[in-house]
Amino acid sequence: MKISGQDYPEVGEVVVATVTRITNYGVYVKLDEYNEREALVHISEISTTWVKNIRDHAREGQKLVLKVLRVNPQRGQIDLSLRRVTGREKTEKLLEWKKNRKAESILKAAAERLKADPNKVEEIKNKILSKYPSIFDALEESAEIGEKTFAKVNMEPEWASALAETAKQKIKIETADVEATIEVLSTKPDGIENVKAALLSAKKVRAPKDARIEVYTIGAPKYRVEVVARDYSDAERILQEAVNGAIDTIRSLGGMGRKLN
Numbered sequence: 001m002k003i004s005g006q007d008y009p010e011v012g013e014v015v016v017a018t019v020t021r022i023t024n025y026g027v028y029v030k031l032d033e034y035n036e037r038e039a040l041v042h043i044s045e046i047s048t049t050w051v052k053n054i055r056d057h058a059r060e061g062q063k064l065v066l067k068v069l070r071v072n073p074q075r076g077q078i079d080l081s082l083r084r085v086t087g088r089e090k091t092e093k094l095l096e097w098k099k100n101r102k103a104e105s106i107l108k109a110a111a112e113r114l115k116a117d118p119n120k121v122e123e124i125k126n127k128i129l130s131k132y133p134s135i136f137d138a139l140e141e142s143a144e145i146g147e148k149t150f151a152k153v154n155m156e157p158e159w160a161s162a163l164a165e166t167a168k169q170k171i172k173i174e175t176a177d178v179e180a181t182i183e184v185l186s187t188k189p190d191g192i193e194n195v196k197a198a199l200l201s202a203k204k205v206r207a208p209k210d211a212r213i214e215v216y217t218i219g220a221p222k223y224r225v226e227v228v229a230r231d232y233s234d235a236e237r238i239l240q241e242a243v244n245g246a247i248d249t250i251r252s253l254g255g256m257g258r259k260l261n
Contacts, residue, residue, distance in 0.1 A: 008078065009034055009068045014089050016097045017080070019062045027058045028068070028260040029080070032097070039078035041066060048083045057082065093243040096134075103135040106170055110162040124163075127153040143167040143209065176232035178239045182246055185221035186255030198250035198257060199223060208234060213242055224258065 009015050009031065017029035017039065017079060030036040041064075058064065066080040067089075085093075093119050110233050111121050131153050132138040142149035147157075148162035155163075186194040199215045202225050207213060211229035218224055225242050229235035247257035 008037070008071050008073050011068050011071055013068045014085060014093045015064055015066055015080070016093060016179055017059050017064050017067060017249060019058050019064060021060065022054055022058060024054070025053060025080075027064075029064060032063075033100075037076075038077060039080050041080045041082050045069065045079075045081035045083055060225055065093045099134070099136040102170065103139055106115060106139055106166045106185075107135065109166045109170075110159065113162050113166070113182065114158060124155070124159060127155060139163065139167040140171055140173070144173050165235040173230075174231060175228050176235040177226065177228050178232075178235045180239055180243050180258060181218065181222060181224050181260040182243055183221050183260055184223060184246055184250045184255065184257045186250060186253065187232040188254055191255065194253040194255050195221075197253065198246045198255070201249040202246040204240055205245055207238045207243045211235070213238065215242075215246075238257070 015034070016032045018032060019027055019029050020038070021028045024043075027041040029039050029041060031039055043051055043054060046054060051057065064082060065085050067083055068078065069081050069084075070077070070079040072078075078138070083150060099232075107121055107124065110116075125164075128135050128138045128150075132141075138149060138153075142160075142164040146168075147155075148161035149158035150163065180240070184195050184198050184202075187195060202215050203213050205213060208229065210225065211234060214226045216224045216226065219223045223246075225246070227235045227239040227242065229238060243259050247259065250257040
């Protein structure tokens with residue numbers, strides 16, 4: 001990932017580039033994250049198989065995810081590889097690149113709203129990066145919880161407000177929703193209270209602050225447990241613990257409980 005002020009990528013780094021021209025010996029590209037510096041993907045680095053026609057693998061204007069092989073700042077030379085990029089590296093890099101572009105657009109919109117100069121924008125970036133791994137991470141958090149996100153970096157109130165409001169407009173918070181139906185009942189004299197205690201146990205499961213657990217009555221003795229979380233694996237884990245908590249509690253109180261689906 002590019003470091004602020006760095007003009008050249010590092011060897012082994014995965015970068016995003018745009019194809020500018022194609023020759024019979026390789027593909028010339030401009031590096032999107034490095035001031036559009038020109039670089040070359042030699043034909044030998046296009047594919048793991050024999051390349052009959054380079055245009056079968058690249059076209060002008062296409063975005064490519066590439067790996068840096070050699071860098072020579074003195075000669076202004078950067079050599080890249082297409083064939084050495086794994087599927088996972090390509091997916092992760094494109095996601096990171098898209099997030100960075102989104103972050104830049106939000107910063108630009110906030111700066112225009114505040115009529116700020118470029119130097120101030122760089123100062124804001126550095127403030128955010130002093131506490132967050134990326135600009136997008138901070139903006140995504142602010143889209144969910146508001147301008148208090150930026151209290152951690154001593155952001156000026158007008159900037160905190162502008163960034164949080166713009167982020168909320170431009171960033172869609174992705175969530176994972178999972179649910180299960182349980183049966184909880186008790187024939188004891190205090191059965192109703194026992195059922196309430198069991199359902200309360202489901203809602204008391206420890207969960208990240210951005211997760212939510214809800215329990216709905218379908219029609220006694222059937223209840224739906226619903227979990228909303230940012231991460232699917234977290235949602236599944238929380239749901240399982242919530243279901244087990246309700247069932248274990250009602251059984252410990254002499255009632256009956258089971259998961260229906």
